[in-house]
Each structure stands twice: as structure tokens, then as C-alpha cells.
Amino acid sequence: MRLRTLCLLISIFLGSAAFADDDSGNDHERACRMAVTRADASNFYEAAKVGECLGAISTIIFLNVFLDKPLQYCPPKGATVGQHIKVVLKYMDDHPDQMNKNFVHLSLVAFNGAWPCQAK
DSSP states (O other): OHHHHHHHHHHHHHHHHHTSSOOBHHHHHHHHHHHHHTOOOSSHHHHHHHHHHHHHHHHHHHHGGGSOGGGOOOOOTTOOHHHHHHHHHHHHHHOGGGTTSBHHHHHHHHHHHHSOOOOO
16 A cells, blocks of 8 residues: 555656656745745746645655665654755755756755764
8 A cells, every 4th residue: 555655646746747847946946935935826827836846845755764765864853844845945045056956856965965864
């Protein structure tokens, strides 16, 4: 059942990305900022992009335990989706040269930088 759920979530996430114009940090930055400030979207497209940011980050959070060990990150207990988005936005602000990279890749790099797992 766990594998079936994982496959379903991955297919939903990848399917939504296929309809995106771009899947880079540049494409997601504005919507993610709107998500953390709870700004009202002025049109359907903006609202959809905010949902895409929230969905992408939520999916990464859920799938973290299924990632290969080098990709896993260890957030503090109770870390919220909003906190995760703030970590990604800080990474984007600190590394503007990386904004053209895939949003999921940027997010994982940001999470690993902010919340690395302790070596066991």
C-alpha cells in the first residue's frame, strides 16, 4: 500500500509539472513568496502557481523518508510547510545564480543545507 501511494503521488507531481511553462526556481519564486505571506492571488493563474508551490513542497516533505540517504534531510520536529518554503526562499535569495535550476532540486539542496541529517 505504501508503494502504491508513493507511485500515485509521484505521478501526480510529475504530471502537474508537465503542464508548467517552466519548473525552475525562477518560475516558483513569486508564488512561494505569496504562499508564505498569504497574499491574495489576483487571478486564477497566480492562485494555481501558489498551489503548485505548496503542493511541490508538501510532496517533498512527504517523500523525504523514501529518498536515498544522501538526499534525505532532517527537519526539526513539527517543521511546517511554511517553514520549508522560507528555507527555499532564503536559499534562492542567497544563491541567485541557481534560480534557473529545477525547483525540486533547489528545494532539496536548501533543505539539506538547513537541516542536514547527523551521521550515524
